[in-house]
Amino acid sequence: MLQLRxxxxxxxxxxxxxTLLASALLTAVATLPAAAAVPQTAPAPARNATxxxxxxxxxxxxxxxxxxxxxxxxxxxxxxxxxxxxxxxLREQLSAWEQRNxxxxxxxxxxxxxxxxxxxxxxxxxxxxxxxxxxxxxxxHPTYSYLTVRSDLQTGKISGIxx
Numbered sequence: 001m002l003q004l005r006x007x008x009x010x011x012x013x014x015x016x017x018x019t020l021l022a023s024a025l026l027t028a029v030a031t032l033p034a035a036a037a038v039p040q041t042a043p044a045p046a047r048n049a050t051x052x053x054x055x056x057x058x059x060x061x062x063x064x065x066x067x068x069x070x071x072x073x074x075x076x077x078x079x080x081x082x083x084x085x086x087x088x089x090l091r092e093q094l095s096a097w098e099q100r101n102x103x104x105x106x107x108x109x110x111x112x113x114x115x116x117x118x119x120x121x122x123x124x125x126x127x128x129x130x131x132x133x134x135x136x137x138x139x140x141h142p143t144y145s146y147l148t149v150r151s152d153l154q155t156g157k158i159s160g161i162x163x
Contacts, residue, residue: 054151055120055130061085061158062106062116062132069104070112082106087152087159094161107134108147108163114138118149126153 065081068074082091094105103110113134121129127150136143150160 053120054123054128054153054156055118057085057156058130058132058149058151058158059116059118062118065106066112066116069107085158087155087157090157090159090161106161108145108161109134109136111136113145121148123153127151127159128153 061081065078065085068077068081071077082094086094097105107113113136115135117133117135119131119133121131123129130149130151132147132149134145134147136145146163148160148162149158150162151157152159
């Protein structure tokens with residue numbers, strides 16, 4: 001057993017014992033692999049057929065689509081973007097929604113938002129969901145609307161847009 005000359009009394013020996021124990025624990029932790037020391041708290045993002053996280057595809061689409069709609073003469077580009085990023089079934093659903101509501105089905109509005117933000121959501125049964133926040137005004141109290149966007153993980157295409 002280790003005996004220290006300067007350790008006087010049980011209190012000093014306890015302090016030295018705790019210090020040695022803490023040193024031993026720190027040494028043991030330092031030798032563990034980094035993956036074992038830090039647990040994974042967030043799941044990996046759902047990836048689509050392109051290999052990119054699905055919410056990034058949604059962000060690419062909304063960024064390009066808003067730019068095309070804002071351009072004024074970007075109707076052809078907006079149509080091309082819909083054909084590339086959206087499933088055929090969703091395009092048909094949007095067309096019916098737009099005829100009923102006299103608004104843009106992708107944005108769920110008659111106007112164009114000033115900004116947008118995409119947040120990844122849950123994944124299940126071959127789909128993943130993202131939340132799109134559209135910003136309609138600036139200032140102290142901006143106005144937002146939120147859309148839930150479903151993406152097909154196998155094809156990478158957007159297959160649903162809802163309020």
